[in-house]
Amino acid sequence: MTEQVTFKLQASSLYFGLSLIIHGFTFLSVWFYSFNFYASLIFSLALGIHFQYLNGHIFLKKTNSIRTLSLDGNTIVTIDNSGKERKYPYVYCAYQSRFLVIINIGERSLVIFKDSFASNSLSQLNRLLINART
Numbered sequence: 001m002t003e004q005v006t007f008k009l010q011a012s013s014l015y016f017g018l019s020l021i022i023h024g025f026t027f028l029s030v031w032f033y034s035f036n037f038y039a040s041l042i043f044s045l046a047l048g049i050h051f052q053y054l055n056g057h058i059f060l061k062k063t064n065s066i067r068t069l070s071l072d073g074n075t076i077v078t079i080d081n082s083g084k085e086r087k088y089p090y091v092y093c094a095y096q097s098r099f100l101v102i103i104n105i106g107e108r109s110l111v112i113f114k115d116s117f118a119s120n121s122l123s124q125l126n127r128l129l130i131n132a133r134t
Contacts, residue, residue, distance in 0.1 A: 004072040007125060011059045012116035014099075019058060023051050066110060071125075076105055096126050 027047055034040040056062050060081065068079040076088045088105045095102040101122060103110045114122045 004070055005124070006068060006070045008068055008118040009060065009066060009112065009116050010118040012113040014113045014115050015111075016055075016058050019051070019054055023047060069110070069112075076103070078105065078110075098122070101125055 027044060030040050030043045030047065034043070057065065060067060063080065063082045065081050066078045067081055070077040070079075071091065074090050076091050078086050078088070080086075086106075092104040093101065094104050094109065099114045099122075101112045103112070112122070112125070117125075
């Protein structure tokens with residue numbers, strides 16, 4: 001691959017919906033299956049704090065959240081919210097499907113849902129990742 005392609009990322013409503021459903025079921029199970037009121041209250045508070053922490057990552061509000069992803073051959077370039085640009089010498093795709101791509105970059109994993117692209121499409125990223133491996 002000789003051309004460079006840039007993908008702009010945005011918050012994923014699918015990921016937010018999945019996390020909301022999982023946190024909701026966990027909240028219900030804490031209150032339905034717990035025999036101690038104070039333990040349920042503590043677990044609910046911890047679950048609420050975790051959900052607030054997770055929302056910072058889902059809505060890409062953290063300073064290290066990746067906003068732009070560029071592919072150039074086997075090289076990946078990321079730009080986060082603070083404007084810091086990082087280059088990684090290889091692309092390793094851990095998982096690919098029609099709805100989700102997981103890319104290992106350095107020590108981090110970048111999870112990209114289908115609806116988290118502001119520009120381009122997930123199928124274009126899938127094609128480029130397959131071509132980068134061959």
